[in-house]
Amino acid sequence: SSSGGPCPSPLASSARGAGGSTMAAMMATRVLVFAVIVLGVAAEEHYRASDVACAVMLLGSIGFMMGVFYLVNHSDPDFRMYSWQTISSTISIFCAVLMFQAIKGLVDYYFLEEDVNELRVAFLHMVVWVSLLQLALALISKSIDLGPCYRKLTGKIDAKIGTLTHAEEKEAMECNMQSGAIPLGHICGFAAIAAWGELQQWNALGEGWHFIWTVMAVPMAFGTLKFMFKLTDWVRETVAVVDGEKGESEEAWDEAAEETEDDVIGLCISFMMIQCLRFALAGSLPDEEGKDEFKHSNFQSISLLSIGMAFAVLQVTAKIIAEKIDMDERTSNQIGNVCSMSFAWSLFFSVQWLVTANAASSVHGMLLQVYQAIILTGFCFAAMFVIDKIADADWTGDDTDRALRSIILSFGILIGFSWEQCFDTAVSVFVSHSVIKPAAFMKLILSMVICAVVIPAWRLFILPTALDFARAEEEAEEEKRGDTETLVTPRSLPSPRASESPMKGKSANDLAGLTELQLKARMRDMDKRNKDMAAALARYEKERDHHLGKVTTSQMTAQELEAENQKLQASVDELFAEIDQIHQLVKQLE
Numbered sequence: 001s002s003s004g005g006p007c008p009s010p011l012a013s014s015a016r017g018a019g020g021s022t023m024a025a026m027m028a029t030r031v032l033v034f035a036v037i038v039l040g041v042a043a044e045e046h047y048r049a050s051d052v053a054c055a056v057m058l059l060g061s062i063g064f065m066m067g068v069f070y071l072v073n074h075s076d077p078d079f080r081m082y083s084w085q086t087i088s089s090t091i092s093i094f095c096a097v098l099m100f101q102a103i104k105g106l107v108d109y110y111f112l113e114e115d116v117n118e119l120r121v122a123f124l125h126m127v128v129w130v131s132l133l134q135l136a137l138a139l140i141s142k143s144i145d146l147g148p149c150y151r152k153l154t155g156k157i158d159a160k161i162g163t164l165t166h167a168e169e170k171e172a173m174e175c176n177m178q179s180g181a182i183p184l185g186h187i188c189g190f191a192a193i194a195a196w197g198e199l200q201q202w203n204a205l206g207e208g209w210h211f212i213w214t215v216m217a218v219p220m221a222f223g224t225l226k227f228m229f230k231l232t233d234w235v236r237e238t239v240a241v242v243d244g245e246k247g248e249s250e251e252a253w254d255e256a257a258e259e260t261e262d263d264v265i266g267l268c269i270s271f272m273m274i275q276c277l278r279f280a281l282a283g284s285l286p287d288e289e290g291k292d293e294f295k296h297s298n299f300q301s302i303s304l305l306s307i308g309m310a311f312a313v314l315q316v317t318a319k320i321i322a323e324k325i326d327m328d329e330r331t332s333n334q335i336g337n338v339c340s341m342s343f344a345w346s347l348f349f350s351v352q353w354l355v356t357a358n359a360a361s362s363v364h365g366m367l368l369q370v371y372q373a374i375i376l377t378g379f380c381f382a383a384m385f386v387i388d389k390i391a392d393a394d395w396t397g398d399d400t401d402r403a404l405r406s407i408i409l410s411f412g413i414l415i416g417f418s419w420e421q422c423f424d425t426a427v428s429v430f431v432s433h434s435v436i437k438p439a440a441f442m443k444l445i446l447s448m449v450i451c452a453v454v455i456p457a458w459r460l461f462i463l464p465t466a467l468d469f470a471r472a473e474e475e476a477e478e479e480k481r482g483d484t485e486t487l488v489t490p491r492s493l494p495s496p497r498a499s500e501s502p503m504k505g506k507s508a509n510d511l512a513g514l515t516e517l518q519l520k521a522r523m524r525d526m527d528k529r530n531k532d533m534a535a536a537l538a539r540y541e542k543e544r545d546h547h548l549g550k551v552t553t554s555q556m557t558a559q560e561l562e563a564e565n566q567k568l569q570a571s572v573d574e575l576f577a578e579i580d581q582i583h584q585l586v587k588q589l590e
Helices: 018-041 049-072 077-111 118-140 148-160 166-201 210-240 248-282 298-324 329-358 365-392 398-432 439-481 516-553 558-589
Strands: none
Touching: 049 077, 049 365, 077 118, 077 166, 077 365, 077 398, 077 439, 118 166, 118 210, 118 248, 166 210, 166 248, 166 439, 210 248, 248 298, 248 329, 298 329, 298 398, 329 365, 329 398, 365 398, 398 439
């Protein structure tokens, strides 16, 4: 710690001794899941379906809430990171799909009543959401200027964060960018699913060729989305060089947009591929939202689950090969996203088929969806535990570990989508008994109320923690690869007398009012400055030796040579003093 090592993981202090408790919690969760299923099977003899639904929600909500506390305080720091990232992704996709379904319902109500082409409306809807994504990220990153009102608003925000260090300001910008990119990216992904899913429903080849058309739509969607995102990339590059150079804000805009666009491709293409596979297995194509009204055999369900496992293996293999052959980063990310999300969709629909085929006759509607969500949530967290143990094993290499851990990120989409289905049904049931008409308008209002409660809490408390874990993991990976040994160029550093440490003159008492994330940001700031000072020290020593060599050959007097030496040595001593101060502050913070 005294040598500027990485700061402790968030919630580390509360995680001590949590390993045994976590295992007990996971066992209790499994027992709860089985108890809920048994309760549902016996419901038709003793209780009404509504009574069973209330019992499931009461027991499930308590068990789920307590389970989350165990997961985010697990003794394994990797598992804590996976838990926070999964929870963040779950909430994001839950809100995104809920809002998209509500807005889509309103669009369908007002535009499809006039016998307008559904396919045209769906594609226009997708283009609008992609445009809104680009505009929102440009505004958040301050890459474009919308006039005096916008400058006044951003000026107030800048004044509020003006006391932050550069690292804290950069982290705040990243958090703001992600809070816009993640939900809007998921909405764009489901808008693309709705548009291209509608195209799959439209059989352009005639009877007997529907399956062929469904398969042909997949490469058509991939090529069109790639072209669309090439176009948006050109727009970003054009806007970025308007002022003559591509600045830091434009870089942040471009990076967030590219990452989000890759997620959109992964969501859309994976869903379309699984639609084709479900068509091949069941003999009928589900609707554009993936819903079907048929019961499927256990063999079909297990077959779809096996296909999902094959996608997981393919993702690990593709990740390893991409790193070996140095594949283009965006292409590698898109392939990985398609494989991981195909695995998630396969798991979701196979569990849906299994539960539908084996549930009691009284278990249907929302109660059935709650069962599916509970089973999928329990399965995903159990699978995360297994995958983490495999990734931590000595016999797996670094490439395999990264590929295995990338599978875990797809679980957030799976859990979020399963619980969104429950809430979407709940909103629909509530709206059906509402006196406010049209029902689509009331559904939009309820969805906005739910998101207004959930999204601020996600942005303020959950997303920053998930991003903090992600940054810590990236730093650990860089240290493992030796990237942190790269030093800055000598001329990029100011003279030590011209710069002051942001922590200079501060004690531990001055830091008492800071939050945990702010303290960790300060520690990262000091750790970086420590490395910069070490680089500067090496530079000054090199310059001193070079200078002493020059003055010796120029026949300077002994007094002049000694004065020059003392002057340079004072600079070095000042650097050492500041490094010692940084070490002391790091110890106090830890």
